[in-house]
Amino acid sequence: MELFTGLYSIVVCFLIIGVIWKLVSIPLSILALIFSEQFTKIYLFVISMIPLYFMASCTILIGSTIKSGQPSLGLLIIGGLTFVIYSFADIAQKIGEAQDPNTYNIIHNQYYGLLAMIIFYIYSIFNQNLVMNLWNHKLIDLINWIYNIPILGWVILIIAIIYMIYILILFISIMTVIVMPKR
Secondary structure, rough: HHHHHHHHHHHHHHHHHHHHHHHHHHHHHHHHHOHHHHHHHHHHHHHHHHHHHHHHHHHHHHHHEEEEOOOOHHHHHHHHHHHHHHHHHHHHHHHOOOHHHHHHHHHHHHHHHHHHHHHHHHHHHOHHHOOOOOOHEEEHHHHHHHHOOOOHHHHHHHHHHHHHHHHHHHHHHHHHHOOOOOO
16 A cells, blocks of 8 residues: 555656646747757757656655655655656657657657666665755645645546556556567
């Protein structure tokens, strides 16, 4: 039950971070229009890594404190897999929607950022000082505040359960592609 509660908390964090980031990324993307083309590529790559950082950090913070302050290795592993699957699927969806080659290349480079975030996640499991900062704690406080709004909390509960099922289906489909022999 503890594992389910922790995973549910992680998925709620992913949902809320995703919504917040959609709202924040619009003005940041418009700001990219004033930069040169090469700097725009770097700028868009860097701002695309910000939500991945917060998702990885929240996963570690939740996995580290779910059992009365003691780290839950099972939750950290399952939370990490959920983070990787969610991020991989999000990038793959953006690549599928990309229309011009320039946008495709910018989004395709996010795989390198995801690899960097996976390394960051693994390292942060052993050195949690990297995620113990004011920004992450304020984000967790904001997520808890949003989640505790009476009607919105129930809506988030329902969406999170559906989203957990979606991530599980993604995981099964990815594992099926990896495990099944090619014909």
